[in-house]
Amino acid sequence: MKEITAKELAEKVKAGEKLSIIDVREDEEVAQGKIPGAKHIPLGEIPERLNEIDKKEHHYMVCRSGGRSGKACAFLKDEGYDVTNMEGGMLSWEDEVEI
DSSP: OOEEOHHHHHHHHHTTOOOEEEEOSOHHHHTTOOOTTOEEOOGGGTGGGGGGSOTTSEEEEEOSSSHHHHHHHHHHHHTTOEEEEETTHHHHHHHHOOO
16 A cells, blocks of 8 residues: 655645545544545545545545555555555644644
């Protein structure tokens, strides 16, 4: 599985790169904040919301600590998607990034 650190992803966001970031946390977690521009699709909804995820794009998957986004990456990779997991999830993002 491809992985990226929170710091590396933050640098891409700050540089203004066009990114597809998908946050797979639950509603109450996302309500506490998410990466600017990230799309929210809870992990359990990914199978029925595949039509919202463009197969032609590369997607960065994010959760709280990296576990659920890793599961999302494995599922999406099996479905033919190009995905990268953000190591350490939002816990690392909060440690690494000043937004």
